[in-house]
Amino acid sequence: MNAEPVLHVHPDQEILAAAVARRLVGRLAIAQRERGEATVVLTGGTLGINTLKAVAAEPSRTDVDWSRVNFWWGDERFVAKDSPDRNELQARQALLDLVEVDESRVHPFGSADEHATPFDAADAYAEELREAARLEGGDGAQMPVPTFDVLLLGVGPDAHIASLFPEMAGIREEERTVVGVENSPKPPPQRVSLTLPAINSAAEIWLVVAGDDKAGAVGLALAGAGPVQVPAAGPKGREETLWMLDQAAASQLPDSLLAGGETF
Numbered sequence: 001m002n003a004e005p006v007l008h009v010h011p012d013q014e015i016l017a018a019a020v021a022r023r024l025v026g027r028l029a030i031a032q033r034e035r036g037e038a039t040v041v042l043t044g045g046t047l048g049i050n051t052l053k054a055v056a057a058e059p060s061r062t063d064v065d066w067s068r069v070n071f072w073w074g075d076e077r078f079v080a081k082d083s084p085d086r087n088e089l090q091a092r093q094a095l096l097d098l099v100e101v102d103e104s105r106v107h108p109f110g111s112a113d114e115h116a117t118p119f120d121a122a123d124a125y126a127e128e129l130r131e132a133a134r135l136e137g138g139d140g141a142q143m144p145v146p147t148f149d150v151l152l153l154g155v156g157p158d159a160h161i162a163s164l165f166p167e168m169a170g171i172r173e174e175e176r177t178v179v180g181v182e183n184s185p186k187p188p189p190q191r192v193s194l195t196l197p198a199i200n201s202a203a204e205i206w207l208v209v210a211g212d213d214k215a216g217a218v219g220l221a222l223a224g225a226g227p228v229q230v231p232a233a234g235p236k237g238r239e240e241t242l243w244m245l246d247q248a249a250a251s252q253l254p255d256s257l258l259a260g261g262e263t264f
C-alpha cells in the first residue's frame with residue numbers, strides 16, 4: 001500500500017540540499033547493510049544536482065560503499081553524450097567522478113550519439129531495466145524494473161516530474177516503463193523518461209523542491225490534483241512518499257498540511 005505523503009520543510013535551498021544529502025547517505029548505507037547493495041534513481045535539475053554536490057561534501061558519505069551503489073536516472077535530455085545539458089554529465093561532475101563507483105552499476109540513458117530517436121533510447125533503457133530486474137529474480141514484480149531503494153524527483157514550475165509534462169502522452173502511459181518525449185515544453189525538446197508506474201515501483205520517492213516559482217505546483221500536487229494535469233501529484237512510493245521543500249516552495253501550502261509536517 002502506498003504511504004501518505006510526508007512533509008519536511010527546511011529554511012532555504014542550501015540547507016535543504018544538505019538535509020537531502022545526509023538522508024540519502026543514511027538510506028543507502030542502511031540498504032547496503034540489509035541487501036549488500038543499494039539502488040538510487042537520480043534526478044536532474046538545479047536542486048537535484050546541488051544535492052549530489054552536497055553528498056560529495058557530506059562527511060558521512062564514507063558510510064556508503066559507492067562501488068556497491070546502483071545508479072539509474074529518472075529522465076534524461078536526448079542530446080549528445082558530452083552535452084552539458086545531460087543530467088548524466090552533471091551528476092558525474094557533481095558526485096560520481098568524486099567517489100569510487102563501479103561503472104557496471106552506473107546506468108545512464110543512451111544519448112543522441114547512440115540512438116536515432118528518443119523512442120529508441122527509451123526501448124534500450126526499458127530493456128536494461130528488465131535485465132536488471134531479471135538478474136535480481138524480480139520477474140514476478142508488476143513492473144520489469146529492479147528494486148529502487150530511493151528515487152529522487154525534482155518538480156518544475158509547471159509541475160512536471162522527470163520528463164513527464166502536464167497533459168502530454170508520457171504522463172498518461174500505463175504499460176511501459178520508459179517513454180521517449182518529443183516537443184517538451186522545457187528545452188531541450190527531445191527527452192527520455194521513466195513513466196509514472198515505473199517511478200511508483202520505488203520503495204521511497206523523495207520529491208525535492210526549492211523556490212517560490214515551484215510553490216503553486218507543490219500546492220496543487222499536495223491538494224490532491226490529478227496527475228495528468230499536475231504530474232507531481234502522481235508519485236506514490238511503496239513505502240514512503242517524502243516531500244522535502246524549502247520554505248519558499250512550501251509557501252502556498254495550507255496551514256493544515258504544514259501542521260502535519262516537520263519544520264526544521
Ligand SMILES: O=C1O[C@H](COP(=O)(O)O)[C@@H](O)[C@H](O)[C@H]1O
Nearest residue numbers: 043044045046047154155156162
Ligand atoms: O529538465 C529537467 O527539469 C526538472 C526540474 O528541474 P529544476 O531545475 O526546475 O529543478 C528535473 O527534475 C529533470 O530531471 C530535468 O531533466
